[in-house]
Each structure stands twice: as C-alpha cells, then as structure tokens.
Amino acid sequence: MGAFDQVAHGAIDHAECAALGIAPEQVTDFSSNLNPFGPPSSVRAALSALDPAPYPDRSCLRLRMRLAHLHGCEPDRILVGNGANELIHLIAHTLARPHATALVIAPAYGEYEHASRLHQMQIVEVRTQPEDGFRCDITTLSAAIRRINPRLTWLCAPNNPTGVSVEPAAICDLARLCADCDGFLVVDRAYHAFQRGLRDLRDPLDEGSPPNLIRLYSLTKSYALAGLRLGYLIAHPAIVASIGRFQPAWSVNSAAQAAGLAALADTAFLPATLPQVWSASDDLETGLRRLGLKVWRAALPFMLVHCSNGAAVRMRLLQHGCVVRDCASFGLPEWVRVAPRQPEENARLIDAWKEIV
Known part of the structure; x- marks a missing residue:
C-alpha cells in the first residue's frame, strides 16, 4: 500500500452498484460487522x-x-x-x-x-x-x-x-x-x-x-x-x-x-440482543458448513469463509443481492468475511451461496 492509496472497506458501495445496474436497497449487507438487531429504539x-x-x-x-x-x-x-x-x-x-x-x-x-x-x-x-x-x-x-x-x-x-x-x-x-x-x-x-x-x-x-x-x-x-x-x-x-x-x-x-x-x-439493549447475535451466528455458521464450506470463527460472531478466490465469490454473491467482505486487503485473498444478520436474511445468503458453489 502506498501512502495515498485508498483503503479497502466493507459496506455497500453505491458507486459499484450503479456501475453494475444493481439497486443498493436490494442488497443485503453481510460485510459490515454491526449488531443486526439495532439500533435501540431509544x-x-x-x-x-x-x-x-x-x-x-x-x-x-x-x-x-x-x-x-x-x-x-x-x-x-x-x-x-x-x-x-x-x-x-x-x-x-x-x-x-x-x-x-x-x-x-x-x-x-x-x-x-x-x-x-x-x-x-x-x-x-x-x-x-x-x-x-x-x-x-x-x-x-x-x-x-x-x-x-x-x-x-x-x-x-x-x-x-x-x-x-x-x-x-x-x-x-x-x-x-x-x-x-x-x-x-x-x-x-x-x-x-x-x-x-x-x-x-x-x-x-x-x-x-x-x-x-x-x-x-x-x-x-x-x-x-x-x-x-x-x-x-x-x-x-x-x-x-x-x-x-x-x-x-x-x-x-x-x-x-x-x-x-x-x-x-439503554442498559437492557446489549444484554438482550447480543445472545440473539450469537444465535444467528451459530445458525449461519452451520448453514455454511452444510454447503461444504470451510468456516473459521473465534471470539466474535462474524466469520471467515475459505474459497478459491474471495473477490470472485464476493462479486457473484453481490449479483445475487448479498455483499460479503473480500479479505484480499487483509492479505487473505482466499477468504471472505461474513457478518451474521437476522435469521431470514441469513437464510437468503445461504440460498445465494447454494447458487454459486
């Protein structure tokens, strides 16, 4: 990386979606490590x-x-x-x-x-x-x-x-x-x-x-x-x-x-939602493993999924309405990072991945 190079990040890239003819509001973001049950109503x-x-x-x-x-x-x-x-x-x-x-x-x-x-x-x-x-x-x-x-x-x-x-x-x-x-x-x-x-x-x-x-x-x-x-x-x-x-x-x-x-x-929010995040993570990890994918998960609910080409997998999933984080910028080009979302959204990602494996 040079001093003035742009740093790669997750999240939905609206310019990329526009170039691909994809409506950003139709894309589910699995690339950002956020609490999918937030923000608090307060x-x-x-x-x-x-x-x-x-x-x-x-x-x-x-x-x-x-x-x-x-x-x-x-x-x-x-x-x-x-x-x-x-x-x-x-x-x-x-x-x-x-x-x-x-x-x-x-x-x-x-x-x-x-x-x-x-x-x-x-x-x-x-x-x-x-x-x-x-x-x-x-x-x-x-x-x-x-x-x-x-x-x-x-x-x-x-x-x-x-x-x-x-x-x-x-x-x-x-x-x-x-x-x-x-x-x-x-x-x-x-x-x-x-x-x-x-x-x-x-x-x-x-x-x-x-x-x-x-x-x-x-x-x-x-x-x-x-x-x-x-x-x-x-x-x-x-x-x-x-x-x-x-x-x-x-x-x-x-x-x-x-x-x-x-x-x-709102002191009740994290104790109430973090177990839900981990339950969603457990189910997502199980679903990905059932597809025959190699999954790495440690102390946090997001996970790494091994694939032959992370950038290619990210693009194919994006074309199915799901965005994951290509990990090439981390020095891990054969991995993508996936953050859990709510159960129905996780099921959508599993269905999309079935289409590309």
Missing part, C-alpha cells in the same frame, strides 16, 4: 427529538462523563471522535515520527497502516497465520518489539477480521515493552462487547493500564450506529490533550452525541 427517539439548529457541544462533555462512568475513569482520559477512524488518524498525526517504525499485528484494519504511512513511518508487520488459528504469539511479538523499537504498535484485540482475542494481561505486558523504547501501544477494542458470554461489558483494561496504552472504542458496531460515526479513545490525560489539539472543532455532530447518550442509557 436512539431513534432521540434522533427524532433532535433540534439540528444549534452547534454541537464541541467538548462532548455529557457523553464523556457518561463514558467515564462506564469505564471508571475521569472525563479527561476520554476523547470522542467522528468514528474510531478519525481517532486512528489523529493518533498517527500526533505521535508518529517520520522514518520511525509502526508495527502492525496483521491481518488488521487497513487504516492503521494507512495513517502511519501518511506520516512517513516505516511499516513492519507481524502476521498471524491460519494454520496457527490466527493466534497472536506473544513471545514472537515481544521479540519483534525489542528488535525494531516501534514508535507506534497497532493491535486489534479482538481482531478484525479473525475474531481472535488477546488476554488483557498480555496487552499490558506489550504496552510496557513499547514504553521501554519510548513507544505507544494502540489497542483497538471496537469489538470487545461482541465477545461471547461476557457477563460484564466493562473492559478489564480499565484497571491499571500502563500510561502509554491508548485504547480505541466504537459505539457504531454493537449499537448499529455506523451512519452517525461515533467512537472514542481512552488514554493518559496528557496524551488525550495532545491528540485533541489536532481535532477539528465540532468534529462530533449533535446527532451522534444524542444517539450515543441514548444508546448508553
């Missing part, structure tokens, strides 16, 4: 009541106070952004050094590398492998950190696209290793709440994280708010202040803030 009510005339609160004070209560920290440790994507780029803008090293634990979200390259960093990957169950070998990773002294280390845990997680204690150990070389560990926790069987949605990393650990969270995944763009980071107050200096004023609009507050106030 969010729709909050948006309906919103007055769009006033400027938004540029400090996101109420939302930061609510998030601080959730994570057991002070509001000055939280920066709210226009999606986690904005925060990834703000982190790189603030902390990158030209010609320093950015270490990416891959496969991973492409914006980590992209944001680092934009600031003239050298990219080094430590890749997990399918034959090892995409497991992140902490010993190997620790040795790499000691050897290359990265300024920024990017870790997605639980991982997108593999779903494999890393123990909180290991994350803290890695952060301390990064500190020894004056580096920062950025851990993307966007999918933390989706892990199966969580009895407490609070993050274990809330307790005693090292000061050079920066944690990224998204409210768009588990609450299905992707169209509003809403994420936040948690870090040491000095790091938050430094990153915040580069954030444009009014970056987070009033609709996103209102939706975030409404979603967080």
Whole structure:
C-alpha cells in the first residue's frame, strides 16, 4: 500500500452498484460487522427529538462523563471522535515520527497502516497465520518489539477480521515493552462487547493500564450506529490533550452525541440482543458448513469463509443481492468475511451461496 492509496472497506458501495445496474436497497449487507438487531429504539427517539439548529457541544462533555462512568475513569482520559477512524488518524498525526517504525499485528484494519504511512513511518508487520488459528504469539511479538523499537504498535484485540482475542494481561505486558523504547501501544477494542458470554461489558483494561496504552472504542458496531460515526479513545490525560489539539472543532455532530447518550442509557439493549447475535451466528455458521464450506470463527460472531478466490465469490454473491467482505486487503485473498444478520436474511445468503458453489 502506498501512502495515498485508498483503503479497502466493507459496506455497500453505491458507486459499484450503479456501475453494475444493481439497486443498493436490494442488497443485503453481510460485510459490515454491526449488531443486526439495532439500533435501540431509544436512539431513534432521540434522533427524532433532535433540534439540528444549534452547534454541537464541541467538548462532548455529557457523553464523556457518561463514558467515564462506564469505564471508571475521569472525563479527561476520554476523547470522542467522528468514528474510531478519525481517532486512528489523529493518533498517527500526533505521535508518529517520520522514518520511525509502526508495527502492525496483521491481518488488521487497513487504516492503521494507512495513517502511519501518511506520516512517513516505516511499516513492519507481524502476521498471524491460519494454520496457527490466527493466534497472536506473544513471545514472537515481544521479540519483534525489542528488535525494531516501534514508535507506534497497532493491535486489534479482538481482531478484525479473525475474531481472535488477546488476554488483557498480555496487552499490558506489550504496552510496557513499547514504553521501554519510548513507544505507544494502540489497542483497538471496537469489538470487545461482541465477545461471547461476557457477563460484564466493562473492559478489564480499565484497571491499571500502563500510561502509554491508548485504547480505541466504537459505539457504531454493537449499537448499529455506523451512519452517525461515533467512537472514542481512552488514554493518559496528557496524551488525550495532545491528540485533541489536532481535532477539528465540532468534529462530533449533535446527532451522534444524542444517539450515543441514548444508546448508553439503554442498559437492557446489549444484554438482550447480543445472545440473539450469537444465535444467528451459530445458525449461519452451520448453514455454511452444510454447503461444504470451510468456516473459521473465534471470539466474535462474524466469520471467515475459505474459497478459491474471495473477490470472485464476493462479486457473484453481490449479483445475487448479498455483499460479503473480500479479505484480499487483509492479505487473505482466499477468504471472505461474513457478518451474521437476522435469521431470514441469513437464510437468503445461504440460498445465494447454494447458487454459486
């Protein structure tokens, strides 16, 4: 990837649909890792009541106070952004050094590398492998950190696209290793709440994280708010202040803030819907395996499906009204990523796949 190349993403591509003569509203999106049972009704009510005339609160004070209560920290440790994507780029803008090293634990979200390259960093990957169950070998990773002294280390845990997680204690150990070389560990926790069987949605990393650990969270995944763009980071107050200096004023609009507050106030939503997400995932995985497909699923409800050519399978499914995520941009060209949706939609995908196998 070059510094100015576009990063591949999931979701329905309206320009692609137009070129193919496909109506986007006729396509079911299995490429986006969202809660298919959201957003909460309270969010729709909050948006309906919103007055769009006033400027938004540029400090996101109420939302930061609510998030601080959730994570057991002070509001000055939280920066709210226009999606986690904005925060990834703000982190790189603030902390990158030209010609320093950015270490990416891959496969991973492409914006980590992209944001680092934009600031003239050298990219080094430590890749997990399918034959090892995409497991992140902490010993190997620790040795790499000691050897290359990265300024920024990017870790997605639980991982997108593999779903494999890393123990909180290991994350803290890695952060301390990064500190020894004056580096920062950025851990993307966007999918933390989706892990199966969580009895407490609070993050274990809330307790005693090292000061050079920066944690990224998204409210768009588990609450299905992707169209509003809403994420936040948690870090040491000095790091938050430094990153915040580069954030444009009014970056987070009033609709996103209102939706975030409404979603967080609805404490029954995630406990009610996450078991439904996992039930849908179980059924979808079973249906795909019955077609003779090789399926990989770990700690998250989305899954990888092995095929001879991921891009070709994606296109053929799109022509049947279903879009999945071609994983070539993750360095996995023989896989596609599939996120579960509601049962009747999952059945539609199974029927479409029957037509192409």
